[in-house]
Structure formats: structure tokens, C-alpha cells
Amino acid sequence: MSPKIFRRRLDIRNGRIDLSHGSGGRAMTQLIADIFHDALDNEWLRKGNDQAAFEVSGGRMVLSTDGYVISPLFFPGGDIGSLAVHGTINDVAMAGARPLYLSASFIIEEGFALAHLKRIADSMGAAARAAGVLVIAGDTKVVERGKADGVFISTTGIGIVPLGLELSAEKARPGDRVILSGTIGDHGVAVMSKRQNLTFETAIVSDSAPLHGLVAAVVDACGPALRVMRDPTRGGLAATLNELAQQSRVGFRIDEEALPVKPEVAAACELLGLDPLYVANEGKLVAVVAADAANAVLAAMRADPLGSEAAIIGEVVADDQRLVQATTAFGGGRIVDWLSGEQLPRIC
Amino acid sequence: MRLGRVDFGGVVKEVNLAFLPEADIGDFVVVHVGYALAKIDPEEARRTLALLAEAGAAAEAAS
Amino acid sequence: MKYVDEYRDGRLARSLAAAIARAVDPSADYHFMEFCGGHTHAISRYGLEDVLPTNVRMIHGPGCPVCVLPVGRLDAALRLAGRPEVTLCTYGDLMRVPASHGMTLLRAKAAGADIRIVYSTLDAVRIAEAEPDREVVFFAIGFETTAPPTALAIRLAAAKRLTNFAVFCNHVLTPPAIQNILESPDVRALGRVRVDGFIGPAHVSTVIGTEPYAFFAEEFEKPVVVAGFEPLDVMQAILMLIAQVNEGRHEVENQYVRAVRRDGNSKAKADVAEIFELRKSFEWRGLGVVPYSGLRLKEAYAAYDAERRFGIAYVPAADNPACECGAILRGVKKPTECKLFGTACTPDTPMGSCMVSAEGACAAHWTYGRFRDRQRRAP
Numbered sequence: 001m002s003p004k005i006f007r008r009r010l011d012i013r014n015g016r017i018d019l020s021h022g023s024g025g026r027a028m029t030q031l032i033a034d035i036f037h038d039a040l041d042n043e044w045l046r047k048g049n050d051q052a053a054f055e056v057s058g059g060r061m062v063l064s065t066d067g068y069v070i071s072p073l074f075f076p077g078g079d080i081g082s083l084a085v086h087g088t089i090n091d092v093a094m095a096g097a098r099p100l101y102l103s104a105s106f107i108i109e110e111g112f113a114l115a116h117l118k119r120i121a122d123s124m125g126a127a128a129r130a131a132g133v134l135v136i137a138g139d140t141k142v143v144e145r146g147k148a149d150g151v152f153i154s155t156t157g158i159g160i161v162p163l164g165l166e167l168s169a170e171k172a173r174p175g176d177r178v179i180l181s182g183t184i185g186d187h188g189v190a191v192m193s194k195r196q197n198l199t200f201e202t203a204i205v206s207d208s209a210p211l212h213g214l215v216a217a218v219v220d221a222c223g224p225a226l227r228v229m230r231d232p233t234r235g236g237l238a239a240t241l242n243e244l245a246q247q248s249r250v251g252f253r254i255d256e257e258a259l260p261v262k263p264e265v266a267a268a269c270e271l272l273g274l275d276p277l278y279v280a281n282e283g284k285l286v287a288v289v290a291a292d293a294a295n296a297v298l299a300a301m302r303a304d305p306l307g308s309e310a311a312i313i314g315e316v317v318a319d320d321q322r323l324v325q326a327t328t329a330f331g332g333g334r335i336v337d338w339l340s341g342e343q344l345p346r347i348c
Numbered sequence: 349m350r351l352g353r354v355d356f357g358g359v360v361k362e363v364n365l366a367f368l369p370e371a372d373i374g375d376f377v378v379v380h381v382g383y384a385l386a387k388i389d390p391e392e393a394r395r396t397l398a399l400l401a402e403a404g405a406a407a408e409a410a411s
Numbered sequence: 412m413k414y415v416d417e418y419r420d421g422r423l424a425r426s427l428a429a430a431i432a433r434a435v436d437p438s439a440d441y442h443f444m445e446f447c448g449g450h451t452h453a454i455s456r457y458g459l460e461d462v463l464p465t466n467v468r469m470i471h472g473p474g475c476p477v478c479v480l481p482v483g484r485l486d487a488a489l490r491l492a493g494r495p496e497v498t499l500c501t502y503g504d505l506m507r508v509p510a511s512h513g514m515t516l517l518r519a520k521a522a523g524a525d526i527r528i529v530y531s532t533l534d535a536v537r538i539a540e541a542e543p544d545r546e547v548v549f550f551a552i553g554f555e556t557t558a559p560p561t562a563l564a565i566r567l568a569a570a571k572r573l574t575n576f577a578v579f580c581n582h583v584l585t586p587p588a589i590q591n592i593l594e595s596p597d598v599r600a601l602g603r604v605r606v607d608g609f610i611g612p613a614h615v616s617t618v619i620g621t622e623p624y625a626f627f628a629e630e631f632e633k634p635v636v637v638a639g640f641e642p643l644d645v646m647q648a649i650l651m652l653i654a655q656v657n658e659g660r661h662e663v664e665n666q667y668v669r670a671v672r673r674d675g676n677s678k679a680k681a682d683v684a685e686i687f688e689l690r691k692s693f694e695w696r697g698l699g700v701v702p703y704s705g706l707r708l709k710e711a712y713a714a715y716d717a718e719r720r721f722g723i724a725y726v727p728a729a730d731n732p733a734c735e736c737g738a739i740l741r742g743v744k745k746p747t748e749c750k751l752f753g754t755a756c757t758p759d760t761p762m763g764s765c766m767v768s769a770e771g772a773c774a775a776h777w778t779y780g781r782f783r784d785r786q787r788r789a790p
């Protein structure tokens with residue numbers, strides 16, 4: 001709550017961001033107090049320092065940072081605020097780490113509605129509280145109209161990974177199994193359904209979710225047989241597998257029939273001429289594990305609500321060309337290449 | 349210009365019916381770049397599937 | 412999805428593959444061309460070539476509108492988009508296609524040109540209405556399926572008396588291109604190319620019907636089977652073509668009876684006839700100049716013709732001389748026989764039409780076919 005020094009309360013219902021909100025003056029302090037501290041409240045923010053100091057216990061620190069520039073800002077199943085929390089938590093968690101704290105930096109366009117900003121901050125706060133990962137430091141900048149698209153958020157997260165657990169992208173070995181935690185393409189399709197000119201009606205919502213609980217379950221079930229985990233966001237599962245193939249100098253063979261895809265997502269992809277393998281996810285992880293641990297990991301994933309549709313989708317193969325291959329439902333094969341540029345809706 | 353809502357397996361999109369004035373509620377249609385181009389004839393669709401199954405069955409019986 | 416999933420059944424596909432294997436004459440070779448990119452996609456996406464007998468070869472034809480658009484026309488569109496008053500509306504497919512000097516619409520947009528992706532022609536009309544100070548040009552491409560929506564947009568713009576809407580028309584026609592392939596000197600003189608039959612397009616045929624193919628069947632003694640876009644449709648069409656070849660028939664048959672009528676869609680055809688007329692000739696990337704194969708706006712609609720309105724002069728631009736697309740589109744060569752394939756020419760750096768869109772023969776081979784090349788090489 002804002003202290004008494006502010007003469008007028010922020011008009012959240014009708015007000016808009018103007019350049020004074022980024023000037024370092026009273027308007028900015030008020031904005032931070034009324035919107036951000038309100039939404040993200042915790043002992044560090046309350047102290048009002050320029051930094052947050054905290055204690056850490058044993059293990060190795062993990063640090064990750066990511067910028068969020070999404071259009072539209074609000075989409076079925078989430079918004080840029082919850083996404084900025086989940087995305088960075090997941091990047092930290094993929095190291096096998098327990099995420100501890102986040103920082104958030106906002107770049108806001110002049111004219112942006114305060115009501116939208118409040119909605120985003122509240123959603124961010126709710127997502128952080130639900131995940132048990134607090135946002136303890138932040139920054140706000142305002143840029144002139146036209147220099148940003150509403151609001152951009154960048155978040156940084158830190159976490160701790162237990163000593164001895166070293167997951168890494170170069171660790172996949174031929175014979176290892178590939179396990180996916182659930183359906184692919186939900187986030188990308190949910191966002192696209194709200195893009196201008198493309199609008200279609202669908203019940204699909206983004207899968208945006210914090211995965212550190214699921215990660216902990218996998219780490220417990222698998223131990224040292226766990227090679228690497230990734231969350232297939234931009235570029236979809238295809239990009240993730242191709243990256244891992246490069247880094248581990250191996251190939252992948254996946255079975256298309258084993259890939260979990262919601263029927264509505266498949267239909268929307270068909271409509272737009274897209275392939276779900278290339279569509280973004282925000283709440284899925286893919287784990288590469290030694291073959292003999294695969295069933296234990298699968299069971300652990302399925303026991304978690306965020307992994308209830310997990311499936312073993314393929315295996316790592318020796319391949320000096322480092323290709324990702326898929327076996328089709330017809331028994332034929334194809335190569336799942338890197339995507340050439342952004343996927344655009346097509347006519348033919 | 350007549351518009352219709354077309355359900356693509358759980359995804360609904362507005363489709364232009366200018367080239368298919370006879371399209372009616374409940375019809376299945378072929379859509380290209382947002383326009384319905386043809387109606388699916390359920391009887392012919394059934395016959396095609398039957399032919400497919402028949403050809404396949406004959407081959408399986410022979411092998 | 413009803414009427415779709417049934418035609419993708421993997422189990423049925425395997426038994427159909429067995430039926431095809433039984434139907435072929437083991438001492439004969441069968442060369443079939445699927446004209447349309449939609450079929451090329453189904454064939455490669457489902458790995459149909461893996462389940463076909465080795466003596467059945469599919470030749471991927473020129474039926475992808477993005478692939479056959481000549482670089483010179485794309486250059487012209489880029490020049491248009493470079494005019495400060497112009498908003499160029501286009502289907503997403505074209506954004507990454509390289510024009511001369513490695514320029515693309517995507518890059519032009521990044522450099523400040525007002526280029527917008529639309530999903531429907533009517534979106535472009537809507538933009539023209541909403542932004543009267545902009546000269547909105549719709550960059551129209553495609554076959555008989557996309558021409559009717561373009562015609563409708565022009566009619567609508569005329570009815571609304573819009574003065575800031577025009578179409579840069581690049582619509583092309585399927586039958587003249589098939590004829591061009593059959594009449595190519597390679598086929599006639601060298602007898603090298605063998606196309607024993609055609610799989611006729613699905614969506615195009617819903618518009619033009621099966622009637623226009625009767626001429627090829629008759630004149631060139633080649634069977635044509637119009638087929639749906641699902642993998643089982645394609646397999647059934649192949650089975651029907653094999654039967655025709657074995658029995659020495661050359662007829663037009665319709666596998667896609669559930670959607671294609673003999674006369675097609677008369678409403679769509681009438682709209683196209685109202686707005687467009689044939690060009691004497693039109694250049695196809697990969698095929699060269701094909702007589703009476705393109706559409707342009709009639710004199711009565713000249714006000715909506717971007718070519719007339721902006722005085723667009725066509726400057727042909729040559730592809731890399733090493734590119735073998737012409738031979739590939741006619742079935743004379745395979746993608747792997749091109750020196751540039753997979754080295755200088757990949758989907759990220761396409762040098763010729765066959766690599767431009769995922770449905771081009773070279774791109775399809777890059778994405779899907781290499782898989783088979785590997786299997787063969789493996790012991």
C-alpha cells in the first residue's frame with residue numbers, strides 16, 4: 001500500500017503510463033508501490049533496497065535469464081506476466097535445480113493502460129506465489145510511444161542444484177530413451193488463436209506452468225541415469241531435439257504415433273499449415289535418460305499432474321550427421337529438420 | 349456475402365460461403381484459404397472407404 | 412476430424428500397400444507424376460515412397476504456387492512494396508521466398524516496407540477500407556483455387572467503390588502446365604522422360620472439375636486420376652493408375668468423388684471468368700514461358716490492376732544456371748542429381764524453385780527423402 005505522501009491514488013481503472021512514470025520521481029515510486037509491490041509483496045521488496053540479499057545453502061548455483069515479448073499480451077491460459085515467471089523458473093529447473101528467486105525488469109510503452117499493467121503484475125505475483133519462487137528485485141523503465149509493444153518483461157532466476165547432479169546437453173548417448181512430459185503445441189496454438197487476422201475459436205489454452213516440481217520428481221526417480229532435460233519452447237520439440245543432437249553428436253529417432261498431440265491442436269495446425277513438432281510449449285519438458293531408467297521416469301512423470309500424459313517418444317541413435325528422424329504412422333520415415341525461420345500460416 | 353462457422357475437429361473458424369451458396373448447417377465442406385469450395389458427399393465418402401477396405405482386404409487374404 | 416482421419420489409417424495403408432505390390436507387373440516400371448504440392452506433401456509427410464514397390468516412382472510436379480512464381484515477379488512485388496504509399500498484403504507463404512540479391516519480403520518488411528500477412532483476400536479489402544490513405548495491393552498467387560477468392564475481393568472492392576485497392580495478379584492455371592510437361596522437347600524428342608500417368612489435384616479439381624483433364628488422357632494417351640489430399644487417397648489413386656496402365660487404358664478417373672464433381676464449382680468459375688482473362692503467356696519458375704497459363708484482370712477492371720496502375724514492368728531474372736529444376740519438374744532428373752543439392756542449395760538458402768517451399772521436389776527430398784537415401788546406404 002502506498003504511504004500517505006502520495007496526494008492522489010493511482011487511477012488504475014482509467015490511467016495510462018506516461019513518461020513521468022519512468023522518470024525516477026514521485027510518480028514512479030507510486031507506480032512501483034501501487035502496482036508492483038502490491039502484486040509481488042515480500043520482505044525484500046518491502047525493504048525498498050536496490051538489491052536483495054539472501055542466504056544460500058550447499059550446492060551449485062544456477063542462473064538463467066530470458067526476455068518476454070509476446071503478442072498478444074493476454075492469451076488463453078496465461079499472459080506475459082505468468083509466462084515471464086514460468087519461463088525462467090523452467091530454464092533454471094532444467095538443470096535439475098530448485099529455483100529460489102527471480103528478478104523482473106519491465107520496459108513499458110508510454111500510453112500503456114495501468115489496468116493492463118496491474119493485471120500483468122497481479123498475474124506475475126500469483127504465478128510466483130503458486131510456484132513458491134519470489135520476485136525479490138525489479139526495475140521499471142518507460143519508453144516513448146512506438147518504441148515498445150505495450151510491455152516487455154525480462155526475468156532472471158537463480159536456483160540451487162545438488163552437488164553431484166550434472167545434467168548437460170552433451171550427455172545423450174545412443175540407446176538412451178527420450179521422454180516427453182505431455183502434449184505438444186498447446187501454447188503456440190493458444191497464442192496464435194488470438195492473433196489479429198487469424199482468429200479462430202478453440203478451447204485450447206496455453207500449457208504455461210512451472211515445471212520444477214516435475215523436475216524434482218524426475219531427478220528423484222532417475223538419479224545419475226538422467227542425462228539432460230530441456231523445455232521445448234520456441235521452435236518446439238523439433239528445435240530442442242536438433243540442439244541436443246548437435247551438442248551430444250548423436251541422432252534421434254522418434255515415433256510419431258507416440259507423440260501426444262491434442263486433437264484440437266492437430267486440427268488448428270492443419271488449418272494453418274503448421275507442424276506441431278515446431279510449435280512452442282511453455283509447460284513441457286523432454287528428458288533423455290538411460291534406457292533402464294525410462295520406465296521409472298515415465299511413472300514419476302505420470303504421477304505428477306503436469307506430466308500425466310507423459311510418453312516415451314523415441315530413442316537416441318548413433319548418427320554422425322546428427323539428424324532427428326521420425327517414423328510415420330505409415331511405417332515410412334522423415335527427417336525432422338531445423339525450422340527455416342519463423343513458422344508462418346500458409347495457403348498451400 | 350454469406351459466412352458460415354466451420355468446425356475443424358474442435359477448432360471453429362469463420363469461412364466464406366460465397367462459392368458454395370447451397371452449403372447448409374451440418375454439411376461437411378472442403379475449405380481453401382478461408383473459402384468453402386465443395387461439399388463432401390457422405391455417400392460417396394462411404395463408398396470410397398469401402399473400396400479402400402476392399403482392396404486392402406483382398407491383398408491381405410492373398411498374402 | 413471426420414472425412415480426414417479415416418483416410419490416414421496406418422493399418423489400412425499397409426494392406427493397401429500390399430494391394431499395390433500385388434497389382435504391379437514386376438517386369439515393368441511405373442512413373443507417375445503428382446502435379447500438386449498438396450500431394451507431394453502427403454507423399455513425403457507420410458513416407459509413402461517407403462511403402463510403395465521399388466518399380467513405382469513418383470515424380471513431384473510443379474504444383475506449388477510459391478515454387479513456380481518467377482523471381483522477376485517477386486522482384487516486381489518488392490519494388491511495389493518499396494513505394495512509400497503502398498501497403499502490400501500477401502499470404503504468409505511468400506514472406507521468405509528469395510528474390511534477386513537475396514532480398515525477401517520479410518527482409519523488406521524489416522527494412523521498413525509496409526508488408527502485411529493476410530489469411531484471406533477479404534482481409535486485404537478490409538485494410539484498404541480502414542486505411543484510405545494507403546494504396547493497398549494484394550499480391551495474388553496460386554492456382555484455380557485461390558483465383559476465385561481474388562476475383563471476389565476485386566468485385567467487393569468495386570462494389571464499395573474503393574479507389575485504393577489493387578491486385579498484383581500472378582494466378583496460374585493447372586492444365587496448360589501439365590500440357591507443357593507432356594510436350595516438353597525432352598519427352599517428345601528424347602523420349603527420356605516417362606510419365607505414365609498423373610495424379611490430378613484435389614482442391615483445384617473441386618473448382619475446375621474433372622472435365623479439363625479429358626484432353627490429356629485423349630491426346631497424350633495418359634491416364635489421369637483426380638485424388639484427395641489424404642495419404643490413403645493418394646495410395647488408392649496410385650492403385651487406379653496402375654490398373655489403367657496394366658490394362659492399356661488412358662481415362663480420367665475420379666478418386667476424390669466425395670468432393671469433386673465433373674463440372675467443378677460453377678459459381679467460382681463464373682466469378683473468375685467475370686474478372687480475369689488469359690494472358691498470352693506467363694513465365695513459370697522451373698518450366699519457363701508457358702502459353703496461355705496465367706490470368707490477368709480484364710480491361711473493365713483495369714482500375715484494380717496493380718500492373719497497370721503502377722506501371723509494373725516485368726524484368727525476368729535468371730535462376731542459377733546449375734539449377735536442374737526444369738529437368739526435375741519434368742521427371743528427367745532427381746534432386747540428388749543436381750550439383751547444388753544439399754551444398755549450395757538447402758531450404759535455408761534455396762537456389763531454385765524446387766527448394767523454395769516445403770512442397771517443392773528438392774525441399775521434400777531434403778526433408779523427407781534423405782531418410783531413404785540413408786536407409787539404402789545402410790547395410
Ligand code: SF4
Pocket residue numbers: 731733734735736739746749750751752753756757761762763764765766767773
Ligand atoms: S537442388 Fe536447388 S539448385 Fe538444384 S535443382 Fe533443386 S532447387 Fe534447383
